[in-house]
Amino acid sequence: MKNIYSTLPVIGILLLTLVSSALPANKPPEKGGVLPVINLPIPKNPTEKVYLGLSGDGFFKIPQIKAKVVIIEIYSMYCPYCQKDAPGVNELYTFIEKNPDLKNKIKLIGIGAGNTPFEVEVYKKTYQVPFPLFPDKDFTIHKACAEVRTPYFIVVKINDDGTHQIVHAQLGDYPGADPFLELVLKASGLK
Amino acid sequence: MQKIRLANLIMVAGMLSVFVTVSMAFAISDAYKGNIYQVGTIKPVDSKLVVKKGNQAPDFSLPSVSGDKVTLSQFRGKKNVALSFVPAAWTPICSDQWPGYNIIKDTFDQNDTILLGITVDNIxxxxxxxxxxxxxxxxxxxxxxxxxxxxxxxxxxRSNGVSERALFVIDKKGAIRYIDVHDINKRPPLEDLVGALEKLGK
Structure with a gap:
């Protein structure tokens, strides 16, 4: 009996550890900080795989994307502002891809907070989103980002040694492709 | 003895917290700014259905925000009807449910279905x-x-005067073909509703 009781604190601590991992982060990703741990599935779509410079199967972390800068949009299919901004964010992708100086340096991805794979596909099809979108069905990534409202944009600079730094983050207020690209270039030092 | 009590307390708190944190997740659009009232996690379902699949859907007439009165039976023989009850305006999950339906009008059209959104809020x-x-x-x-x-x-x-987060799909003959009284704390996955709409023609 004594042995059972002596294990209780250990079980309690283990449970609390589990709980803390399920709890939302205190602070959203901010300029000067680093990303929370985000594991995304390597896309099955070959075009998306090539776009991100990834190979094989399994999972990847955002700093593994072959780029100098990664722009992450945390969005939801159910979010009116994300829907409204979708054409402008697509335009940002097009501006980057059409510019030979930027094409291989800046990559764009979207993470659908609370969206199932089906919902992500609906959004992708409705707005003809040309860049990779990832479902976050169980809000795991959204929680790691302190449950930010959507859309939330994070600009990450990837260093040559594999480390990274958030150089810009903003909630909503997407200003359009041109001004946002300008902001990304300045914040990341690409300009 | 006190150590044992503390250990039990830690364990129970840990177990309870898991359930609370897992069920509270939602994403709020910035469209609502800071105007969404946080209701926390509540009893998943707090009512008892009085209809079932295959029943004739009870008829009703309700005022719409646009000023028209909408009667369920006006669609009889013309359109299938999806009813989306959501609990309350300005609450987290409700506010991010209909905007999703708003971008799939083509899916409703393809399945010859009209969607009616309903809450117990005033106009x-x-x-x-x-x-x-x-x-x-x-x-x-x-x-x-x-x-x-x-x-x-x-x-x-529900017992507090709001509705459940519930979906009913009613065919052109007025029969209920699909019911989802969903956990009020979670948004119904879109694929479930779309699947129900696609079955209407079969």
């Missing part, structure tokens, strides 16, 4: 709330007075 509240969603293509109806009467007819009125 002015609904007007202000849905304006934040952008322009909705489907009617939004107020089941405010007699309070929650339609929700009660279907058995989805």
């Amino acid at each position: 002015p509240t609904l007007f202000a709330w849905i304006n934040q969603m952008g322009k909705l293509w489907f009617p939004v109806l107020s089941d405010f007075w007699p309070h929650g009467a339609v929700a009660k007819k279907y058995g989805v009125l």
Whole structure:
């Protein structure tokens, strides 16, 4: 009996550890900080795989994307502002891809907070989103980002040694492709 | 003895917290700014259905935000009908449910279905709330007075006066073909509703 009781604190601590991992982060990703741990599935779509410079199967972390800068949009299919901004964010992708100086340096991805794979596909099809979108069905990534409202944009600079730094983050207020690209270039030092 | 009590306390708190944190997740659009009232996690379902699949759907007439009165039976023989009851305006999950339906009008059209959104809120509240969603293509109806009467007819009125988060799909003959009284704390996956719509023609 004594042995059972002596294990209780250990079980309690283990449970609390589990709980803390399920709890939302205190602070959203901010300029000067680093990303929370985000594991995304390597896309099955070959075009998306090539776009991100990834190979094989399994999972990847955002700093593994072959780029100098990664722009992450945390969005939801159910979010009116994300829907409204979708054409402008697509335009940002097009501006980057059409510019030979930027094409291989800046990559764009979207993470659908609370969206199932089906919902992500609906959004992708409705707005003809040309860049990779990832479902976050169980809000795991959204929680790691302190449950930010959507859309939330994070600009990450990837260093040559594999480390990274958030150089810009903003909630909503997407200003359009041109001004946002300008902001990304300045914040990341690409300009 | 005190150490044992503390250990038990830690364990129980840990177990309870898991359930609380897992069920509270939602994403709020910035469209609503800071105006969404946090309700926390509540009892998943707090009513008893009084209809079932295959039953004739109870008829009703309700005022819509646009000013028209909408009667369920007006669609009989013409359109299938999806009813989306959501609990309350300006609350987290409800505010990020209909904007998703708003971008799949083509799916509803392909399945010859009209969507009717219903809450127990009054018209002015609904007007202000849905304006934040952008322009909705489907009617939004107020089941405010007699309070929650339609929700009660279907058995989805909760004990605190709001409705469940519930979906009903009704065919052109007026028969209920699909019911999802969903956990009020979670948004129903879109694929479930779309699957139900696609079965209507079969």
